[in-house]
Amino acid sequence: MRISTGKVHGGTIDLEGDLLPEGSTVTILATDGDETFTLDPADEERLLEAVEEANRGMAVDASQVLAKIRPA
Numbered sequence: 297m298r299i300s301t302g303k304v305h306g307g308t309i310d311l312e313g314d315l316l317p318e319g320s321t322v323t324i325l326a327t328d329g330d331e332t333f334t335l336d337p338a339d340e341e342r343l344l345e346a347v348e349e350a351n352r353g354m355a356v357d358a359s360q361v362l363a364k365i366r367p368a
Contacts, residue, residue, distance in 0.1 A: 298351075300312065300313055300314075300316070301313075309324070
């Protein structure tokens, strides 16, 4: 997993940095203006640990999670 930023121009997103491979699945988080958030030190540490786990390939696809929590 990696984080990229970009700007919307004419309805499309122009990413900064390296291009993503064709067919990549992306998630877009759009802020409202200069919106920010803060984390306490414990939450920040958990977030950084989760990012590192994802970078090492220790992530589960969302469809697998949803399949486990949805009733049959």
